[in-house]
Amino acid sequence: MGKIFLFLEKTNEPNIQRIGTQHYAPEMLSEEELKMGVLVDEVPQAENIPDKRPELFYNTDTQELFYKYSDVVLPPTSPEQIMKDLQKELNAVKAENKTLMLALAESAEAQQQDKIENQLAVAEVVETLTTKGVL
Incomplete structure (x- = not known):
């Protein structure tokens, strides 16, 4: 499987960034766009937790991806x-x-x-x- 580019968005935590968009053809991106995120080999699968919504984050210190789960607002x-x-x-x-x-x-x-x-x-x-x- 090829590389996946993740566009990062700032959060209130200095070393934590939210994943805004996943791009599966990073070779099509410009140098400017590539400065706005990180390349990864794979994205972890979110857990299926009833009444919770997963949101993908990136730790810039450890370079690890992880999910935070929030309540689903109906x-x-x-x-x-x-x-x-x-x-x-x-x-x-x-x-x-x-x-x-x-x-x-x-x-x-x-x-x-x-x-x-x-x-x-x-x-x-x-x-x-x-x-x-x-x-």
Whole structure:
């Protein structure tokens, strides 16, 4: 594989420069252009990190290439997409609410049944005590 020319851009760090452009036919560049970067044999492959964007840099002291990874800034969503997302979320909340209401109704019904059974048991105990002459 041939040489790759990397155009360098200054950064806030004195020995670190950002790679602006990669040129794969450096023999076509002028002497002036060749003064604006470095020739390398190969460029390292960036890691594929979800939600991160790789940016290639060059250390002028060590003459090494490396990547810095920054968070991907997503473009703003259209109002239509926001409405669709909110409607989808609303429908999910409605379905969950319905499930919770059914569970609550079943619980209230079970409590009512328990209350009736307790009242019948108490009435039975009172009747037994009354017939035995305890009360």
